[in-house]
Structures are given as C-alpha cells and as structure tokens.
Amino acid sequence: MLIKRWGLCPLVLSLLVLVAGCSDNKGKADAKAVPQVVVMEIKPQRVLVSTELAGRVSAFQKAEVRPQVNGIVQQRLFTEGAVVNAGDALYRIDPALYQAAAESAQAALAKAEANVLPAQLRAERGKLLFAAKAISKQEWEEIQATYGQAKAEVDVCRAALKTARIQLGYTTIVAPIAGRIGKSSVTQGALVTANQAEPLALIQQVDPVYVDLTQSSTELLQLRERFSRGQLAQAGNARAEVQLQLENGALYSQKGTLQFTDITVDESTGMVSLRAVFPNPEGQLLAGMYARATINEGADENALLVPQLAVLRDVKGKSSVFVLGQGNTVTRRTVVTTEAVGKNWLVSEGLKPNEVVVVEGVKALRDNMLVKVQARRSAAER
Numbered sequence: 001m002l003i004k005r006w007g008l009c010p011l012v013l014s015l016l017v018l019v020a021g022c023s024d025n026k027g028k029a030d031a032k033a034v035p036q037v038v039v040m041e042i043k044p045q046r047v048l049v050s051t052e053l054a055g056r057v058s059a060f061q062k063a064e065v066r067p068q069v070n071g072i073v074q075q076r077l078f079t080e081g082a083v084v085n086a087g088d089a090l091y092r093i094d095p096a097l098y099q100a101a102a103e104s105a106q107a108a109l110a111k112a113e114a115n116v117l118p119a120q121l122r123a124e125r126g127k128l129l130f131a132a133k134a135i136s137k138q139e140w141e142e143i144q145a146t147y148g149q150a151k152a153e154v155d156v157c158r159a160a161l162k163t164a165r166i167q168l169g170y171t172t173i174v175a176p177i178a179g180r181i182g183k184s185s186v187t188q189g190a191l192v193t194a195n196q197a198e199p200l201a202l203i204q205q206v207d208p209v210y211v212d213l214t215q216s217s218t219e220l221l222q223l224r225e226r227f228s229r230g231q232l233a234q235a236g237n238a239r240a241e242v243q244l245q246l247e248n249g250a251l252y253s254q255k256g257t258l259q260f261t262d263i264t265v266d267e268s269t270g271m272v273s274l275r276a277v278f279p280n281p282e283g284q285l286l287a288g289m290y291a292r293a294t295i296n297e298g299a300d301e302n303a304l305l306v307p308q309l310a311v312l313r314d315v316k317g318k319s320s321v322f323v324l325g326q327g328n329t330v331t332r333r334t335v336v337t338t339e340a341v342g343k344n345w346l347v348s349e350g351l352k353p354n355e356v357v358v359v360e361g362v363k364a365l366r367d368n369m370l371v372k373v374q375a376r377r378s379a380a381e382r
Contacts, residue, residue, distance in 0.1 A: 036374040038360035039324050040307070044353045047303035047341055050296050053274070055213035057289040059206055060277075063177045064199035065090055067192040068170040069098065080183045084175045084203065091200060093192065095171040102164040109157035112150070119150035179205035180283070204287055207280040211244065211256065213293055214271040220261070242276040244285075245292040254279045258295055304351050305344040310359040311337065321351070322358040322365050324373070330358055332367040 071093035078090050126143035129135045175181070182202045186192060192200065244252035256278035265272055276293060278285060285291075312320050312332075319337050322330040335350030351357070358365065359377060 034370055034372050035361055035364045036372045037322075037324075037330075037358045037362075037365070038375045038377055039356050039373055040310075040359045040377040041354060041356050042304050042306065042351055044302040044304060047300045047305065047346060048296050049298050049300055049339070049346075050294050051215065051219065051339075052292060052294050053213040053215050054290070054292055055211045055274075055276075057285045057287055057291060058210045058212055059179070059204035059287045060208050060210055061177050061179060061205035062287075063175075063179075063203045065173060065175070065181075065201040065203060066199050067091075067093065067173060067196065068194050069093060069167055070193045071095075071097070071171060071191070073186055073188055073190045073192060076184055076186075076188060078181055078184075078201075080181065080201075082181060084178065084181050086175055086178045088175045089172050090175055090181070091173040091186075093171040093173070095168055098164065098168040098171055102161065102168045105157065105161035105164040109154065109161050112153040112157040116147075116150045116154055119147040123147040173200065175203055177203055177205060179203045206283055206285065206287065208256075208277050209280045209285045209287070210259075211242070211276045211278060211285075211291060211293055213274040213276065213295075214269075215274055217265045217270055217272050220272050240298075241296045242278070243294045243296075244276075244278060245294070247290050252278070252285070252291075254281075256293075300346070302353070303341075304347045304353065305341055306335070306337075306347050306351070306357055307344055307359050308340070310357055310362060311335070311345050312362060319345070322362055323351075324356040324358060324371070328371050328373060330365055330367075330369055330371055332365075 073091055074094050075092040076090070077092065078084055078088070084090070123143050123146075126135060126140050130137070130140040180203070182204070184201050185198055186200055240258040242256040242258055244254075244256065246252055256276045259275045259277050261272060261274050274295075276295070306321060310321050314320070318334060320332050320334045323333045325331055333350055335347050337345040338348045339346050358371070361371075361374075365371065
C-alpha cells in the first residue's frame, strides 16, 4: 500500500506542474492580447487652406493682324517671333490705287470749294435785290438753295477725302497691341483682302499671362460656406495667392494672384472658371501650356490635423479614427476630412481639440477595446 501510494506521488506532482504551466501561459497570452498603440493629442493650429486645380496658360492680350483693304503685299516689315510695339508697321500693301483715290478726292474738294464763292456772292446780291423787291421770292429762295448745295458739296468732298486717306493709311498694316508676334501666313507678292478668314499674323502679350482654371461648383460652395461660418479667414492680401506647377513637375519661380471667379456654372460639366495672373518676364510660360495651380484660399486658425495613417475608411468611403478614452479604452469615431495637408488630413467634423487619437496600431483595434499606450507623440512629430 505504501509503495503504491508513494508511487503515485511523481504522477501527481507532474500534473500539478502541468496545470501551473498552463496557467502561466494563459496569463502571458492575455498580456499579449492587449494591443500596444501610439497616440497623439490633437491640438488646434493655424493652417493655410489651399486647392489644387488644373488649367492652361493663355495670353494676357491677343490680337489677330488682318488687312482692312485689298491689295498686293509689297513688304513684310517684322521678324517672326520678335517683340513688337503697338503701332509698329508690319506689312505694306501696294498703295498706288489708294493714293490715286486720295488725290482724286482732294481735287473734288478743291472744285467744290471753288463753287462756293460764286454761290455766296450771288446770295449776297440776291438778298439786296429781294429787299428792293427787284426779284421775286421764288428767285431768292432758289439762290439760297444753290448756295446751300455748294456748301454741302464741300462737306461731302471733305468726307470722301478723309475716307480715301484712311484707306491709304490702311495700306500700311500696324500692330494693334504690343507683344510677341508669331509666324506670318503670307509672303511678299501675296494678294490679301479685307474680308479674308485667315489672319496675316498673331500677336500675343505674354508678360503677364493668364492661367485659366476650373473648379467644381460643389467645392466652391463648400469653401464659401466655411468663410461664412468663420472657419476660414482671408490670408494676407485680398486676392488669393497662387503657386504654379509646370508640365515637367517643376514649380514656377513667380507667384500669381487669383483675378476673378466666373459668375456662371458650365451646365455640361458643373465646373466654374477661375483666372489667375502670373508675371512672365522671361517668357517661360507659353500660351496653351498645361499647368497645375495651388490656390491659397484662406487660413483656418483652429485647424485639427490628424496623420493620414490614423484615418480608416470603410467600403462606403467614410472616414473614422480611434479616440483614446478613460481606462485606456478606444472608441471608433466617424470624422469628416476635407483635404490633405502634407501627411495629415484636415478634419472638419467629428473631433474636438485636445482629444487623443491612436496614430499607430489602428488596424488591429476594435471599438471599445482595451489598449496599452506604448508612446505619446507630439504634434511636432507628425
């Protein structure tokens, strides 16, 4: 009996050790089940609100050079691609016919002026004769009418001479604006007409230049609503500052200003047109060039920024974060993000200042889960 009893002791001891080992492993597993996270307290800060839009460069001024009279081009007086000033002579059309017309009009005016003097003298004598009742009233009226016709003929001839001189002046085609002129569509000896469809050349003023942008009407309404609520304040000058990114990805060295926003919405696209003005002293921006513009539209003095890694999105696209509460318990909170600011999201709804948000380890979390705070990150470590 004693041998049997003592023979069972090793077996009992082994069972006790095994039970104790299972309890210890269970405790370690429970400890590992509590996820470790990194959190950050959300502090309000000043953030410039910007919008990135696509657009194209267009000339500040543009003028098509066209003939206003018919004729043969005698000379081209400019170099293609050169800068011209307003009033510079660009083409010369054969002026012979228009010179002859001007001389003919000048002669007709001289003849009309010569006819005025006899009619005037006849009118003066007729006035005396009519006063002395030497002529009838009808004869006196005819004398006055003749004198009036002679003066009117002078006015007609003067107008004809003026028109002829204008036509003669049009034989020299001048630049209507200052700017850079493109290629010429005609050469010496070409016949041009006043109503031709093709312009002779195109002049564009490219310093400064316009950048025409488009923005959805929805975004524009949201922005104006934020201004009306006082969430945004005008940053700096009354006109918003614009930064331009070129086709090759480089930033344009000069900053522009937003000049105006259109008052109508394109019914087919739901977009609103905007126009910015940029200085272009070196001619780097060319008309028709594609660019992306970043418009600094205002400043949010109490912006709440959350790191992008801390924001989760469901299948419907709704955003949420895990907020640390009492007892190190996290709660999933739905938030509204408006735009990206660097590596952060700007949150407009769903968070309050000084709340603590989980920024690392969010994928393993569930609502109302107990967590262990491994580290606290400051706003400067975003």
